[in-house]
Amino acid sequence: MISALKIKQTGSRFWVDRISTTWMLAGLFFILVVPFAIFLGLLIKALPLLYDQSLWAILSGTEWSPMRGNFGFLPFIVGSVLVTVLAVCFSAPTSLMAAIYITQFAPKRFLKLVHPVIDILAGIPSVIYGVWGVLTIIPLVAGLASWFGISSTGYSILAGGIVLAVMSTPYVLNMLIEVFRSMPIGLKEASLSLGSTYWECIKHVLLRKGLSGILAAFALGVSNALGNTIAVLMVVGNRVQFPSNVFEAGYPIPALIANNYGEMMSIPLYDSALMFAALLLFVMVTFFNFASRYFIQKYEV
């Protein structure tokens, strides 16, 4: 292919072609290599901790006191997972219902209205969601907690989950809308002409047809939530503990890194532990992506 082009093209066009091909290859190479480079970099930096303590001890340890050399990561893992699960529990059903309504029931011009709103939501910087969370969600959560008879400042796993859910909704919703919009109308007609109601058609046919796309959208939401830092950090409370209910504070991994990096005060292994935290997050997200990819392919139709 390339040699055929070479013969035909002469002079500057040849060079433009050569350069752009090289450039594209370099870009591709870069994209493929960066994740490995990051992984290796983090691993090397985390090695001192891994030499000092066993991996299992680090992952299952519950005590975090850098001064005494205790680096237990379990509270952070639990914090991250809880916040993410809550966020997805809020955003997944809402987005799915919204996408179904927008694409199947609402008048067409509604979609034209929704798209800019989604873009605006997606474009708002994370820190603004954080401020909004502090100003409105925190008091709400505190109020809700006291209604349940639990005392809470409001800075909690629940607040983190809500803020994350709101933040990831535009991405998830956008993808879901595409999934439902790309559904061939003939499929709907087929189901309806067999005498199904509109709802039966959605339930048995469209949801099944779109399953892999729906899973992909949810997976995007999870990755988004797992890695989000600033907004969560502002509302989640940042206390190293196992929250016993959703009104208590937690401490997700990204918050741990962002709060402490640069203030390690030459405590031995602290630096290495934070690098390990980053590595852990990286591995969690990667693992999750592979797992979801497996399911997405399994349900591809």
Place this chain on the structure above:
Amino acid sequence: MVMTETPIIRIRDLNVHAPDNHILKNIHLDIPKNKITVLLGPSGCGKTTLLKSLNRLTDLYPELKIKGNIYIDDDDILHPERDVSQIRQKMGLLSQRPYPLPMSIFKNVAYGLKLKGITKKDEVERRVQEYLKKAALWDEVKDRLHSSAEQLSIGQQQRLCLARGLAVNPEVILADEPTSALDPVSTQMIEHQFQELKEEYTIVLVTHMLRQARRLADYVVFIYYGKIIEHGPVNEVLDNPKEELTKKYVSAGV
């Protein structure tokens, strides 16, 4: 036209409007029972729209405005209070391209049964087999009933759609160029099935192929820009057309 047979569908003053287009104009038509009626006409003349009006799939397009009456067994299906699901189950639809439902071959056929509330396992199995045989597909799929319907060839998918449509026990089969995406062998199979099926069902067939019309039709309806130009028994319309437009179409297309 003199119709000796009893009509199963009577269309009266049917008008379909799109925002900037009068798609069907004063359609007045009787469709006889247990015959194959072929809708013929150039592209864009409104054949698909007419077919979709017959089972109210036009409801899916809010921009279309429909006026007039369509009686099926003396039941006006355009009446807004009619139960559309029930109306649609009187009609099996075969579209231009097959759209297998995203489930197994077996479930595709069982889908309509489920909607009708037939869930007893042995009855469902018996019926699925019966309809797959009627659509001449059984022998090809009997060993892989539970694999995905989307893996079938296009020709097989079209026959599956036929079986699926028959499963709701319709009176009429609406077929919109059902063979246009198929190879000659699959086309022949579908045509052969149609000839057998007209013993039990009324078939309304849209086709572009005059030869197919000749092979299958009992009656032909020639439509041009949303108007019925001429209709009658196949030999009258295709061999001795009265109208200039029909003559042109027939002589250009044979």
